[in-house]
Amino acid sequence: xxxxxxxxxxxxxxxxxxxxxxxxIRPIYVYDLDFIRxxxxxxxxxxxxxxxxxxxxxxPNPQVLQCLKMAGAGADVVSLGEIKRALESGFLxxxxxxxxxxxxxxxxxxxxxxxxxxxxxxxLPELERIGEIAKALGKKACVALRLNPDVSIQTHPYIATxxxxxxxxxxxSLLPDLSSCLKRHGDSLELVGVSLHLGSQMLEFSGYQEALxxxxxxxxxxxxxxxxxxxxxxxxxxxxxYEKLDLELESRLLNExxxxxxxxxxxxxCELQSEPGRWLVAHxxxxxxxxxxxxxxxxxxxxxxxxxxxxxxxxxxxxxEHRILPLQxxxxxxxxxxxxxxxxSSDFFLKDYQMAVxxxxxxxxxxxxxxxxxxxxxxxxxxxxxxxxCI
Ligand code: LLP
Numbered sequence: 001x002x003x004x005x006x007x008x009x010x011x012x013x014x015x016x017x018x019x020x021x022x023x024x025i026r027p028i029y030v031y032d033l034d035f036i037r038x039x040x041x042x043x044x045x046x047x048x049x050x051x052x053x054x055x056x057x058x059x060p061n062p063q064v065l066q067c068l069k070m071a072g073a074g075a076d077v078v079s080l081g082e083i084k085r086a087l088e089s090g091f092l093x094x095x096x097x098x099x100x101x102x103x104x105x106x107x108x109x110x111x112x113x114x115x116x117x118x119x120x121x122x123x124l125p126e127l128e129r130i131g132e133i134a135k136a137l138g139k140k141a142c143v144a145l146r147l148n149p150d151v152s153i154q155t156h157p158y159i160a161t162x163x164x165x166x167x168x169x170x171x172x173s174l175l176p177d178l179s180s181c182l183k184r185h186g187d188s189l190e191l192v193g194v195s196l197h198l199g200s201q202m203l204e205f206s207g208y209q210e211a212l213x214x215x216x217x218x219x220x221x222x223x224x225x226x227x228x229x230x231x232x233x234x235x236x237x238x239x240x241x242y243e244k245l246d247l248e249l250e251s252r253l254l255n256e257x258x259x260x261x262x263x264x265x266x267x268x269x270c271e272l273q274s275e276p277g278r279w280l281v282a283h284x285x286x287x288x289x290x291x292x293x294x295x296x297x298x299x300x301x302x303x304x305x306x307x308x309x310x311x312x313x314x315x316x317x318x319x320x321e322h323r324i325l326p327l328q329x330x331x332x333x334x335x336x337x338x339x340x341x342x343x344x345s346s347d348f349f350l351k352d353y354q355m356a357v358x359x360x361x362x363x364x365x366x367x368x369x370x371x372x373x374x375x376x377x378x379x380x381x382x383x384x385x386x387x388x389x390c391i
Contacts, residue, residue, distance in 0.1 A: 001245060001367065003329040008365055010286060011035045015391055018327050021288060021363050027307035027386040028288045029374045031059070033067045035284035036370075040071040042251070043276060046258040050272040053097045055236050056082045058277030058371040059285070063390040065089035068280070074117075076236070076275035080107040083116065093117060097233065097275065099146065099195070101126075101167055105133065112139050120144045120195045120233065123170060124177055131185030144193030144233055145170060145178060145222075149214045153207040155199050155239070156318045162198035162211060169197070172218060179225060191226040193273070194219045197235030200278060203253060205260050208237075212264040219268060232265055233273040240282045242321060242368050247283075254279070278371040285370020287312055287386065288327075291362045292341070301336040303358060308340015308347040310380045312366060312373050316346040324349060327363040330356030338364070342381050 002009050007018045011032040053076040054068045066089050075086040078100035098111050099120040121127045121143050134141040148169030151162050161168040182191050196215050223229045238257050289307035314320035334357050338349040377385055
């Protein structure tokens with residue numbers, strides 16, 4: 001992000017954002033596909049030998065998916081909707097790993113008919129269900145067990161998933177029951193993997209390291225019982241820095257994460273899989289919004305814009321801070337709350353934020369919104385969804 005001749009330019013290739021607002025009608029998510037490709041290549045080379053499945057939930061835009069497919073990614077999906085989107089965007093069934101705690105009978109049936117590569121199972125009843133459905137279809141389902149290591153990571157509690165009181169994964173004490181279920185359904189279930197996902201926006205790796213060591217031991221024990229076991233899926237979750245763009249720091253964190261992963265899992269001699277979402281796309285997206293009103297009260301200056309929690313819910317839901325920059329550089333600063341049009345006091349982007357003075361009609365860029373932005377948008381208050389543009 002950089003101002004050139006007073007106009008904000010986006011991404012490593014410094015693309016001008018102002019030109020996108022020429023026929024502005026409503027907020028626009030802008031994604032830089034070159035940036036996404038370079039992030040993918042960087043992660044793929046740090047995690048050399050690991051198959052990367054992009055977590056579609058982070059950004060299901062068809063062009064983004066096509067770009068990642070072309071770069072060599074697979075897709076990690078959590079619903080039939082995401083399976084369909086991935087297939088429409090060029091992924092093949094054998095590129096798709098299907099996760100998620102609430103798979104319905106219909107979803108499992110469709111996934112098996114399509115020949116989805118791997119189903120990551122989240123509970124004993126789900127394993128039973130997959131076994132029954134596969135048997136009725138005369139198929140053999142390739143399953144991975146998502147294990148919950150009961151380990152915490154430093155992140156917002158709403159996006160931590162690896163603790164015993166989270167709904168995700170299965171406790172290690174359940175392994176004997178899982179094993180007998182797998183044997184009972186031996187003709188319709190094939191155990192191919194163990195999977196782990198501790199949570200999202202992880203920037204410190206001690207919990208991750210502990211979890212890998214725990215699950216590595218379980219993998220070794222399970223493999224003796226099930227020789228078909230051949231994959232370890234170590235999840236997604238690598239975080240990004242939102243406070244400022246610091247790609248060097250992120251490279252160091254990526255290398256640390258890759259080093260820990262390879263150091264622990266390297267000698268398992270199995271296929272390694274990962275499901276990154278945020279790291280690949282967060283910085284490659286901005287949300288463009290227009291200032292509607294400057295509203296001053298005795299205590300605050302509100303910059304009221306035409307986008308809000310309906311388009312980017314992360315500030316309201318996780319107290320996430322996305323920096324905001326006006327597209328036109330200004331000299332003087334104001335301290336303001338940047339808020340949206342939605343009828344909720346939680347509808348804000350930033351509070352007490354120092355920003356260049358803006359006026360009605362000016363455009364703002366909400367930064368780092370390429371992950372979990374549009375994919376979590378809603379039509380609350382019957383506001384329209386934002387547009388999406390790939391550059
Ligand atoms: N795999 C599984 C099974 C997941 O549940 C997730 C994310 C990922 C992979 C990708 O994680 P990532 O690499 O993106 O951290 N809406 C929240 C994030 C929720 C993440 C949910 N699961 C946010 O905006 O911060």
